[in-house]
Amino acid sequence: xxxxxxxxxxxxxxxxxxxxxxxxxxxxxxxxxxxxxxxxxxxxxxxxxxxxxxxxxxxxxxxxxxxxxxxxxxxxxxxxxxxxxxxxxxxxxxxxxxxxxxxxxxxxxxxxxxxxxxxxxxxxxxxxxxxxxxxxxxxxxxxxxxxxxxxxxxx
Numbered sequence: 001x002x003x004x005x006x007x008x009x010x011x012x013x014x015x016x017x018x019x020x021x022x023x024x025x026x027x028x029x030x031x032x033x034x035x036x037x038x039x040x041x042x043x044x045x046x047x048x049x050x051x052x053x054x055x056x057x058x059x060x061x062x063x064x065x066x067x068x069x070x071x072x073x074x075x076x077x078x079x080x081x082x083x084x085x086x087x088x089x090x091x092x093x094x095x096x097x098x099x100x101x102x103x104x105x106x107x108x109x110x111x112x113x114x115x116x117x118x119x120x121x122x123x124x125x126x127x128x129x130x131x132x133x134x135x136x137x138x139x140x141x142x143x144x145x146x147x148x149x150x151x152x153x154x155x
Contacts (some may be wrong), residue, residue: 004018007013017125020126020127020128020130020131021067021121021126023131023135024117024120024121024126024131025112025121026120027117027131027134027135027138028113028114028117030113030120031110031111031114031117031138032110032114034106034110034141035107035110035111035114037079038103038106038107038110039101039103039106039107041099042100042103042104042107045096045097045099045100045103046096046100048094048096049091049096049097049100052087052090052091052094052096053087053088053091055083055084055087056084056085056087056088056091057084059080059081059083059084059087060080060081060083060084060088062128063078063080063081063084064081065075066080067081088117092109102144102145102146103145103146105145106141106144106145108144109137109140109141109144110141112137112140112141113134113137113138113141116133116134116137117134118130121131121133
């Protein structure tokens with residue numbers, strides 16, 4: 001930027017290009033951080049889903065088999081069934097499988113933003129249209145957390 005004697009600020013001829021490049025670099029870096037974060041969240045919710053679902057299924061099966069095997073184990077069977085129901089209710093309440101899928105969708109969407117920004121940065125001359133496309137991809141990545149999986153054939 002140049003500041004003449006009258007105090008007005010003028011942009012140098014290269015200033016808009018530098019600011020455009022800096023904004024695209026900022027979007028690429030944000031996409032990289034968000035992709036990594038979405039990946040870690042997807043892993044966490046996968047582990048949570050397994051940690052709640054597997055014991056619930058195991059306890060339910062054990063309680064059913066023990067209840068059918070003998071009437072003498074009625075109280076331990078009831079406790080195992082209650083524990084299984086509690087784990088299943090916790091899994092349903094947390095919606096860990098839904099959260100895992102949402103974070104996987106977000107991870108792929110952020111990877112798309114990162115890749116497009118990287119490609120845009122390889123061009124010698126960037127345009128405002130490049131930035132506009134990246135901002136649309138960013139909006140799609142943000143919406144991926146709440147959205148549903150796309151239907152086959154839908155674009």
